[in-house]
Amino acid sequence: MDVRSLKNYLYWLFCQFELITCSYLMEPWEKLLFYTFNITVLVTALYAAYSFVPGHISTAFQLFLHLFGNQRESAVSVVK
Amino acid sequence: QKNGVSNGTLYKKTFIEHFEQAPMYVAVLTFVGFGVGTIFGYLRDFMRAWGLEKRNIAAEREQQKDFVPLYQDFENFYTRNLYLRIRDNWNRPICSVPGPQFDLMERVTDDYNWTFRFTGRTIKNVINMGSYNYLGFAETDVNALKTVTRELQKYGTGICSTRQEMGTLDKHVELEKLVAKFLGVEDAMVFGMGFATNSMNIPALVGKGCLILSDELNHTSLVLGARLSGATIRIFKHNNMQSLEKLLRDAIIYGQPRSRRAWRKIIILVEGIYSMEGSIVRLPELVSLKKKYKAYLYLDEAHSIGAVGATGRGVVEYFGMSPDDVDVLMGTFTKSFGAAGGYIAGKKGLVDFLRTHSHSAVYATSMCPPVAEQIIRAMKCLMGLDGTTQGLQRVRQLGKNTRYFRRRLHEMGFIIYGNDDSPVVPLLLYMPGKIGAFARRMLEKNIGVVVVGFPATPITESRARFCVSAAHTREMLDTVLNALDELGDFLHLKYSRYSKSSHPELYEETRLELED
16 A cells, blocks of 8 residues: 555656646657656766765865864874 | 735725735746746757748748748747647637536547547536636526517517617617616616727727826726727736826826826726736725826726626625716626627716717627627616516625635635635646646546636736636535645645635534533
């Protein structure tokens, strides 16, 4: 039952997408073109996220560590 | 926002109008929809121009290609690429009387709305929420139409003349006296067509050197009449009395544009009920403004005569004012009386002037006798002169239906425009994709609605317009409301942020059972 309501919900979401972007009114070949374009853009964005975001996060993490690491070292040096 | 009683002494009952704005994401998504539609429109135009696709729409001939292009403006672009995709929702032929239920001819298209073909079948008993049948006089009941049949056999159907030549029958004189008595004025004149009444009589009343102050959302017939007259036209914001007062003051202080002379005449053109918004004109404030600045008032009661007011006499009665306050009372018989034609009523001097000087009187064919008799019988029914209270019952039934329909739609959470007492109910749809989906799905549920899009409304505010009728029974309205509920959930149309709960009785705990 949960699967069926989830499927209904997804179908409803898809209908909303169709209505909002006017793809409900398009002829089949226009729909094909539009969805191909959208899926291509989406896949490219996801691939870019997959390949670049971990690198960015680790760089940002290293930057933060560098900042806080410096502080700890200086505190330790004062105590010494 | 809601408008309460603004000037406490002028309005005898509360004047509540709603013009709620939808949340911001709705406007953004509407533009997204139009953006995608426009991109695909350019793509299709490109394909048509380069011969990759067959051209079905009007285009210039080869010899005209070097001249100024004819079909490049936005209106034609919109018609070709956006209107055509959902064209099957308009111009649907019907094949029965447009009563509370009617029959539609079934129509299919093989090439995406370029051409249509009739399958030969009819869709029966479609609930009619689009016809202007406010009092239910569009009927085929033989008893009701007895006098009309008699006049048809006596006079035939054609008049074959204009009013000033040989086209004035005793039926017209009788009808004009009845209209004057109904409205409570001195005299009235009837014309064969409602649109022509406005567009042909305003040029007779005003000319060059006069000033016309017309509401932003006036009907095309008023705009055409104003433009044909040659007078200067200034527009004030819809139903906004401050804007109108500013224009009046400027007109009187500064006079005509270059010569600074006083205007020969200042006339204010308004409508009783605006058919795209459902709003009612603010007549008390308007009349007090008109008296203060000595202007004339032309009131077009096309949708409000018969539909509002305690006994159906229009907005003048609705606000409890006297018909002497309005200089020119105009109305049509198309909407509430189930006939065709229009009238202009007022003082005897005005109507006598129009009898000699109106273009319609001189050149247009007069109203045909069976139609005149239909109006006479409808008006006698409304006034109670036929011995029954059926007319008053119809007016009351319309009021009940209107209030019930509007209240239920507000509770469900739709955005509805207009005054609480107007039988015209616009339901906002906003997105272009939803216009087509709404109309098609309502027809599948056997309900016929009218949807309105760009040229008639602002581009982001497309709507579905319902016209409640006295002939609708409570069951029909409930069917429509249930269908709207379902469709509103499926299409996600319930944008209102002020809706009340639709089941208030579940939250009432005021009754305590005392157990003995």
